[in-house]
Amino acid sequence: MSQKKKTNALRMLDAKGIPYESREYGLQDGFTTGSDIARMLGLDPDAVFKTLVTESDKKEHFVCVIPVDSELDLKKAARHFGVKKIEMLPLKKLLPLTGYVHGGCSPLGMKKTFPTAIDETAVLFDDIYVSGGRIGLQLKIRPRDLAETTGADFAALTTS
Numbered sequence: 001m002s003q004k005k006k007t008n009a010l011r012m013l014d015a016k017g018i019p020y021e022s023r024e025y026g027l028q029d030g031f032t033t034g035s036d037i038a039r040m041l042g043l044d045p046d047a048v049f050k051t052l053v054t055e056s057d058k059k060e061h062f063v064c065v066i067p068v069d070s071e072l073d074l075k076k077a078a079r080h081f082g083v084k085k086i087e088m089l090p091l092k093k094l095l096p097l098t099g100y101v102h103g104g105c106s107p108l109g110m111k112k113t114f115p116t117a118i119d120e121t122a123v124l125f126d127d128i129y130v131s132g133g134r135i136g137l138q139l140k141i142r143p144r145d146l147a148e149t150t151g152a153d154f155a156a157l158t159t160s
Contacts (some may be wrong), residue, residue: 007106007109007132007133007137008099008106008109008110008133009139010022010109010132012108013108018145018149019141019142020140020141020145022132022137022138024137026136034068041129041138045068046124046125049065049066049068049129050065050066050067050131051064051065051107052065052072053088053094053097053105054072054077055088055089056078056085060081060083061097062077062083062115062117063107063114063152064117064119065119065122065146066158067121070119072157072158072159073156076155076156076158077117097110097111097112098110100133100134101134103131104131104135105133106139107130107146107150107152108133108139108146109133116151116152117155118147118153118154119154119156119157120156122143125143127140128140128146129141
């Protein structure tokens with residue numbers, strides 16, 4: 001991948017010397033779900049994670065990284081971050097806040113550093129996949145490297 005095409009996420013990992021692999025995929029008609037991406041790349045959907053940005057009533061922002069086929073449990077996430085209540089960030093706020101678009105939001109290289117949690121199931125895998133910072137790009141990274149780089153911890157974040 002040429003330097004010109006590097007995203008903030010890739011530049012951040014390069015700068016810190018964190019090993020990763022990037023995988024590109026083509027887009028088909030319209031938006032592709034995380035499950036579709038896993039299938040297109042021949043990956044276990046449980047090892048492919050999506051990045052969700054949430055907002056508290058006090059306008060604090062939190063990042064949750066969960067498996068693509070799972071649903072974020074907002075109450076568990078709020079408890080984990082020590083706030084009373086959080087909601088999903090409205091889509092119109094995503095790009096200005098993070099620098100990333102919906103479907104290409106990476107937990108790495110956001111405009112600012114936000115408290116981040118990765119679903120505890122990530123530690124079951126040697127490597128997981130997260131967005132590389134644009135639609136059509138996935139990163140293969142060790143869960144502990146992702147946690148260390150983003151300052152994240154592992155927590156139960158999904159609905160049962």
